Amino acid sequence: MRLGYVHLRVTDLEEARNHYSNTLGMEVVAEDQGKVYLKCWDEWDHHSLVLEEGGVGLVKFGYKVESDDDLASFEKRAQSFGATTSRVSAGENFKVGEAVALTLPSDQTIELFTDMEFSGTETGSINPEAWPRNVRGVGTHWIDHALIPAEEPGLVERFMTEVLDFRVAERVVASMENPEVIGSWMSCGESPHDLAVIKGPNDKLHHFAYHLEDWNAILRAGDIFSMDDVPIDIGPTRHGITRGTTIYFFDPAGNRNEVFAGLGYRVQKDFPTINWTVDHLAKGIFYHARELNDAFTSVFT
Amino acid sequence: MLDVTILPDGTIAPVSHDETLLRALGRAGLRYRVGCKRGGCGICKVRLLLGEVRYERPIAASVLTDDERVQGICLSCRAVPITNLVIELQEGDRLRRVLGFAYQKAATDLMTAGLQAAGMALKQSTSDEEQLKGTESQ
Numbered sequence: 001m002r003l004g005y006v007h008l009r010v011t012d013l014e015e016a017r018n019h020y021s022n023t024l025g026m027e028v029v030a031e032d033q034g035k036v037y038l039k040c041w042d043e044w045d046h047h048s049l050v051l052e053e054g055g056v057g058l059v060k061f062g063y064k065v066e067s068d069d070d071l072a073s074f075e076k077r078a079q080s081f082g083a084t085t086s087r088v089s090a091g092e093n094f095k096v097g098e099a100v101a102l103t104l105p106s107d108q109t110i111e112l113f114t115d116m117e118f119s120g121t122e123t124g125s126i127n128p129e130a131w132p133r134n135v136r137g138v139g140t141h142w143i144d145h146a147l148i149p150a151e152e153p154g155l156v157e158r159f160m161t162e163v164l165d166f167r168v169a170e171r172v173v174a175s176m177e178n179p180e181v182i183g184s185w186m187s188c189g190e191s192p193h194d195l196a197v198i199k200g201p202n203d204k205l206h207h208f209a210y211h212l213e214d215w216n217a218i219l220r221a222g223d224i225f226s227m228d229d230v231p232i233d234i235g236p237t238r239h240g241i242t243r244g245t246t247i248y249f250f251d252p253a254g255n256r257n258e259v260f261a262g263l264g265y266r267v268q269k270d271f272p273t274i275n276w277t278v279d280h281l282a283k284g285i286f287y288h289a290r291e292l293n294d295a296f297t298s299v300f301t
Numbered sequence: 302m303l304d305v306t307i308l309p310d311g312t313i314a315p316v317s318h319d320e321t322l323l324r325a326l327g328r329a330g331l332r333y334r335v336g337c338k339r340g341g342c343g344i345c346k347v348r349l350l351l352g353e354v355r356y357e358r359p360i361a362a363s364v365l366t367d368d369e370r371v372q373g374i375c376l377s378c379r380a381v382p383i384t385n386l387v388i389e390l391q392e393g394d395r396l397r398r399v400l401g402f403a404y405q406k407a408a409t410d411l412m413t414a415g416l417q418a419a420g421m422a423l424k425q426s427t428s429d430e431e432q433l434k435g436t437e438s439q
Contacts, residue, residue: 011340011359055361056341231338254341254364298344299336 001164001188003195004064004116005048005096006143006208008255013053015252020049023228024210024257025137029119032094040210041122041132042141046095049143056253057301058205060109061146061195062096063164063188067114074112075100077163090115105159106150107203137228138221140210144260145193147207149200149300154181156197161186169193169267170241170274172281182278185241187267192242204300207248209258215245221259222247233295240287241276248296255301303382307331307396308350308389321357322347322377322388330400333390340364340379349375352386 010016017036020026026038029047037047045064052059065071078085078100088099088111097115104110122132131139150156160166169192172183183198198206212218218236225232225247233256235247243264249257265271276284283290305316305325316325323338323345336344343364356379365376375388390396 009361011361015358055363057361057363233337250337250339250341252339254337254339256337294334295336295342295344299342301337301341 001063001065001070001112003061003143003145004045004113005050005062006146007050007052007059007062008205009055009057009059010051010053010251010253010255011056012252013051016051019228019230019251020051021136023137023224023230025135025139027122030094035094037094039119040140040142041135043143044118044121046117046119050094056255058108058148060101060111062093062099062111062113064116065112065114071098071100071112071114074102074164078102081159081163083159083163104148104150105152105155106148106197108148108205138210138212138217138224138259140212140259142211144191144209144211145195146205146209147196147198149202149204149206150197151199151202153184153197153199157181157184157186160195160197164188166195167267167269167271168273169271170276170284172198172241172276172278172284175277175279176275179275182281190266190268192244192264192267200297200300205255206300207256207258209260212259212261214261218245218247218259218261225249233299234286234289234293237289238287240280240284241274253301256299303385305382305386305388308387310396312396316382316386318382320381322354322375322380322382322386326377330398332397332399334394335378338378340376343376345377346374346391347377348389348391349373349380350387350389353383354380354386355383357381
């Protein structure tokens, strides 16, 4: 399983198109019924971002699973957990096959699908160059992960691990004696997080993140944000949790984005979960400042 | 150029017809509680006590409700002034001078003038209350 797409609401479609296309460097691959579809140069499926005008915040995440059997099995396990599920017919999501929609215990919607039209990476799969020469702006590689708030992060962690086979790479607990989950960074592959959850309001988005090559690319992204008057929330800096280097910033509708670099480690099957106690949360989130800014715990869309 | 008086301390900052309150206050070296700066989160709400603003972009109803609009709550990162304004920061928030060295003298002068202007404005605002409610434009 992997994060396939993010479907987002924006207040102004043209401003959002400019941000995601010219500042971040995604390619607009299609427009259909008022929605704009984009992909990064290093992604091979038809799109990874859907923009829809009207409001702000998350519509849903799409996760790509391997087979129809997986789809049916995850659907059944979600129902046993007590989650609401429904089937979405092929084509109802543009260029996407049949899907199973699940409502998380924190009310966000995720849709599992097996099939999306293949379009290939910009550099192709035969004797590729290292990167495309015509990439614009930041030149994001791919949408990497997302963070959602939840009133009960521990319940969402249980859902993701018991129903969807995610593994917990890192976790923030009240204390080692009182392991109430304040936040959880969960992996469905080998990267330190594919979905993270932190205590906050249900049915909201904290951010979704793009992978960049390295720390130099993070610095260069920050330069481009200044040139394009993109509000930076924090960074460039490093996360203690995941060890990633980062900038948090906002799109023109106020949705938080991140550029993220550095595969801190691999979450192999026997990876021992790292625990942080809440008194060290600030260092875990922002390893250098060692304090949370107001926005981190209050700005959700 | 218009001006905005910020309560409770009465500081006055200049603001032009084509910039947001947030940008004007930032330019004047003043800082208060803000979030995404793009109308998405609602963290930078202030109370509009006097004057009229327009919004440079549509504001999602999930960010600023109709009730809040009626109460004069205004989203400072997207609000552009039409007239001189008197605003009040949210409870628990305060204005910080991050460019104190650059604006020190001006800030003191402004503060004195600001207190007077705010006093006048508040007297006036009682009689203008009905008009104010009707004039917040989108």
